[in-house]
Amino acid sequence: xxxxxxxxxxxxxxxxxxxxxxxxxxxxxxxxxxxxxxxxxxxxxxxxxxxxxxxxxxxxxxxxxxxxxxxxxxxxxxxxxxxxxxxxxxxx
Numbered sequence: 001x002x003x004x005x006x007x008x009x010x011x012x013x014x015x016x017x018x019x020x021x022x023x024x025x026x027x028x029x030x031x032x033x034x035x036x037x038x039x040x041x042x043x044x045x046x047x048x049x050x051x052x053x054x055x056x057x058x059x060x061x062x063x064x065x066x067x068x069x070x071x072x073x074x075x076x077x078x079x080x081x082x083x084x085x086x087x088x089x090x091x092x
Contacts, residue, residue: 035064 034041038057045052045060052060 031064035061 034044038054038061041060042052042057045057
């Protein structure tokens with residue numbers, strides 16, 4: 001009697017955990033593929049509603065590489081005000 005409730009619950013929990021782990025590894029794999037393939041990155045951006053030029057694509061690829069290697073981004077200089085234009089804190 002107890003096993004009729006316990007086995008489906010345990011199966012559900014194990015399935016969710018395994019599915020999450022597989023999803024994380026798949027997403028990491030796709031992100032590394034996008035670093036090497038600018039067309040794939042541009043396709044993803046268009047699906048999200050963004051139209052990126054080549055300079056923006058190069059910057060996005062560089063950001064993804066920095067994030068993947070664990071290296072922090074360089075300290076912002078005085079010319080970084082342009083990066084703040086989409087930040088809600090800096091909107092006028």
